[in-house]
Amino acid sequence: MKKLVIYKNRCKACGFCIDQCPKDALSFGEEFNDSGYAAVVSDENLCIKCGTCYRVCPDSVFELIEE
Amino acid sequence: MRTLMKGNDAVSEAAIRAGCRFFSGYPITPQSEIVEYMSWRLDEVGGSFVQSESELSGISMIYGAAACGLRTMGSSSGPGFDLIQEGIGYIVSAELPTLLVDVVRYGNGLGEIVPAQSDYWQVVKNGAHGDYHCLVFAPASVQEAVDLVSHAYDKSEEYLNPAILYYDGAIGQMMEPIVLPEMKEHDPDQFAWSIKGRGGEPQKQVTSKCYYEYTTPESYVENLRTKYAAIEKNEQMWESYLTEDADLIIVAYGIMSRTCKEAINVARKQGLKVGMIRPITLYPYPVNAFASLPDNLKGVVSVEMSALGQMVEDVRLAVNGRKPVYNYATGKMIPDTEEFISYVKNVLEGKEESV
Amino acid sequence: MAKNLVTPKLISEFNRFCPGCGHGLIAKMIAQVLEERGVEDDAIQVYAVGCSCFISTVIKADSIQAQHGRAPAVASGVRRARPDAVVYTYQGDGDAAAIGLSESLYAAYRNENTTAIFVNNGVFGMTGGQMAPTTLEGQKTATSIYGRNTELTGQPFKLAELIAQMPVAYVERCSLANAKLIAQTKRAIGKAFDNQLAGKGYSFVEILSPCPTNWHMDPVKAYKKLEEVVAEEYKLGVLKDSKEDSK
Numbered sequence: 052m053k054k055l056v057i058y059k060n061r062c063k064a065c066g067f068c069i070d071q072c073p074k075d076a077l078s079f080g081e082e083f084n085d086s087g088y089a090a091v092v093s094d095e096n097l098c099i100k101c102g103t104c105y106r107v108c109p110d111s112v113f114e115l116i117e118e
Numbered sequence: 119m120r121t122l123m124k125g126n127d128a129v130s131e132a133a134i135r136a137g138c139r140f141f142s143g144y145p146i147t148p149q150s151e152i153v154e155y156m157s158w159r160l161d162e163v164g165g166s167f168v169q170s171e172s173e174l175s176g177i178s179m180i181y182g183a184a185a186c187g188l189r190t191m192g193s194s195s196g197p198g199f200d201l202i203q204e205g206i207g208y209i210v211s212a213e214l215p216t217l218l219v220d221v222v223r224y225g226n227g228l229g230e231i232v233p234a235q236s237d238y239w240q241v242v243k244n245g246a247h248g249d250y251h252c253l254v255f256a257p258a259s260v261q262e263a264v265d266l267v268s269h270a271y272d273k274s275e276e277y278l279n280p281a282i283l284y285y286d287g288a289i290g291q292m293m294e295p296i297v298l299p300e301m302k303e304h305d306p307d308q309f310a311w312s313i314k315g316r317g318g319e320p321q322k323q324v325t326s327k328c329y330y331e332y333t334t335p336e337s338y339v340e341n342l343r344t345k346y347a348a349i350e351k352n353e354q355m356w357e358s359y360l361t362e363d364a365d366l367i368i369v370a371y372g373i374m375s376r377t378c379k380e381a382i383n384v385a386r387k388q389g390l391k392v393g394m395i396r397p398i399t400l401y402p403y404p405v406n407a408f409a410s411l412p413d414n415l416k417g418v419v420s421v422e423m424s425a426l427g428q429m430v431e432d433v434r435l436a437v438n439g440r441k442p443v444y445n446y447a448t449g450k451m452i453p454d455t456e457e458f459i460s461y462v463k464n465v466l467e468g469k470e471e472s473v
Numbered sequence: 474m475a476k477n478l479v480t481p482k483l484i485s486e487f488n489r490f491c492p493g494c495g496h497g498l499i500a501k502m503i504a505q506v507l508e509e510r511g512v513e514d515d516a517i518q519v520y521a522v523g524c525s526c527f528i529s530t531v532i533k534a535d536s537i538q539a540q541h542g543r544a545p546a547v548a549s550g551v552r553r554a555r556p557d558a559v560v561y562t563y564q565g566d567g568d569a570a571a572i573g574l575s576e577s578l579y580a581a582y583r584n585e586n587t588t589a590i591f592v593n594n595g596v597f598g599m600t601g602g603q604m605a606p607t608t609l610e611g612q613k614t615a616t617s618i619y620g621r622n623t624e625l626t627g628q629p630f631k632l633a634e635l636i637a638q639m640p641v642a643y644v645e646r647c648s649l650a651n652a653k654l655i656a657q658t659k660r661a662i663g664k665a666f667d668n669q670l671a672g673k674g675y676s677f678v679e680i681l682s683p684c685p686t687n688w689h690m691d692p693v694k695a696y697k698k699l700e701e702v703v704a705e706e707y708k709l710g711v712l713k714d715s716k717e718d719s720k
Binding site for chain 3: 142166171182185188315
């Protein structure tokens, strides 16, 4: 079972992952991270663990690991 | 074993024997023999030579190789040495050693290819921006140039600061009998700082030391002050010649000191008590040579092959108002003995104006 | 078990790039490429001046900061001093195409066995978004406030095409515009390093990258602009591959 890990404090809320996600599973969160950005969150019901967000994120916010 | 060699060739061979294994440069008279010599000689000893597209690029390659711990050398003259200044500034800021040779030609801009000493300000005061000096060595003979090469490398590595061998086109071009030093090996990995890929160690950064090592304003300033104070305290080199009883002291370096020495010998035979201080290091300036001046001394004359007289500023600082200082700047001419002695007589008779 | 997708060990947790800046993404791909080939401990990166200079704080490989524009020359010295190292340059467009054009061309001309990563975002980023040689016609920048006038300043500068005229191993222009093109960019970076490891000579990868801050755009719109506007001027693809050329 793969798990999407989101390092929310690395996120700068550029939104590129949200734009590129093939399943529209990502969105800006309600909470601000330590740098004051509305860090991205994932909808577990929509995410297919394809790794696109990992590949496009400029700030290494995502990791996809086997649980 | 004594051998007869041209100054530029001898300096090149001395660098090879001191362990220099990287050279990059661009032809310009009167230093081109160094580029030519290194082009084949480095290959023989397993080193690398690159004839660069410009001096800007050449000094950059030297910077890269020096960062890897190699003994490196660059050389140029006049307008070419201008372009090297950018790289000197960065090598200074990253605290790396290298040896640069400035074979001085005369004049501003493109100028002329004849020998001169008119780049004193550039090499001694600093040609790039910022707070620094290069170690500057001014040999008066081919043998002394050869001997200073190895010393300059050692000091450059000791203080992590570029060194410049500064001589005029005459010393670069003339042949003299010399004794070359033995071949020395240099291990680039002997330095903790030398770049080779992490190899499992933490990342190393070669850049201005203010970013990683001396990160507070205080430590950065302290490091620079400590380094240059130590150089000024420990590294002054000069030759004093017949100064103890002198009525007049000549200050001259490089090729000009040889003319002056001959003139002093002739003057002494005429009863004129003239002596000489010959700076061998121009930075640090040998102020200790001026510490005790004879009571009977009437003045100090700075002699230099430049139009304005550049070193005379440092002579004045070293004399510090104790005696009158005279500026005998010869332009591109090496004065003959007669002319020089008549100037000396004029000074002693109070017919010349001090600066 | 499928391979985990994790942050490369060479990459530092945080970087100083603006939101949406392409530099972080390119850095991550370089680090991945080095680690996938097991050469991260042999890597020496040479960078110079501009936003690209933050690379040494993002990729924790041994690093040398060159004078502005001189990274290819510094890397040429490193290449000779360390024949076994993996040597690469990382430069922006002002750095490599303006002040350092001569060094860029001559490193390629000598076919140095190094890898050059060239990030083209069309502006001088760090100094506040001034016009670069790569700025598009009509593009407003801090030194072309009415839009770049190509009559006076010349056409957008095609460094990859120039490098491809040299006797080099490989030249490709890539883009970060979308996930597919990013994957292609990573393949190109990989090939550029494989060439070096095989001793094939100089490999040059130009990467079209967004500068949302100085383009004064929302990051997502900046990535869209790469696809819709920038790629019209800067054609993607392989411009030189010496292996294919020799077929």
